Amino acid sequence: MTYYLSFRVSADKSSNFYSINNCYATNFFSSDIVELTMNHSKHIIMEEKKEVREERNKEKLANADWVMAEFYASWCPHCKRMQPIVEEFKKSVKGILEVVQIDIDQESALADLYTIETVPTFILIRKGEQLWRQSGEMPLEKLEKTVKDLKP
Numbered sequence: 001m002t003y004y005l006s007f008r009v010s011a012d013k014s015s016n017f018y019s020i021n022n023c024y025a026t027n028f029f030s031s032d033i034v035e036l037t038m039n040h041s042k043h044i045i046m047e048e049k050k051e052v053r054e055e056r057n058k059e060k061l062a063n064a065d066w067v068m069a070e071f072y073a074s075w076c077p078h079c080k081r082m083q084p085i086v087e088e089f090k091k092s093v094k095g096i097l098e099v100v101q102i103d104i105d106q107e108s109a110l111a112d113l114y115t116i117e118t119v120p121t122f123i124l125i126r127k128g129e130q131l132w133r134q135s136g137e138m139p140l141e142k143l144e145k146t147v148k149d150l151k152p
Contacts, residue, residue: 066097
């Protein structure tokens with residue numbers, strides 16, 4: 001359900017300070033207006049951003065020409081150790097393929113769609129078809145060799 005938020009803001013000109021006094025959410029399809037606390041409105045905005053990000057990544061994985069997806073978790077020590085390797089890999093394949101990093105806790109529906117059971121998991125995808133998949137830590141050379149071997 002989509003809500004449209006409106007805020008009543010007051011300004012203290014002497015200190016350039018703005019405060020939000022009230023936040024209201026309205027549903028486009030009904031005339032109901034609900035007053036929200038800031039925590040509620042922040043949660044709604046964060047949920048919408050999450051849904052947009054998840055939909056954008058789902059679209060990339062399904063339709064992009066060449067994509068390496070890394071499914072990771074922020075709490076995973078193996079994923080943390082892989083982070084600098086993934087950053088270096090992104091640089092080495094720039095212009096050849098896109099690297100998409102997907103946090104399984106933030107994008108659980110996408111992780112479920114690709115049946116992610118272990119993190120980190122890397123999947124090389126071309127136009128929605130999985131060409132290669134491997135879980136666990138690995139050296140930069142293995143990621144680069146996989147792309148070199150599979151991408152003409």
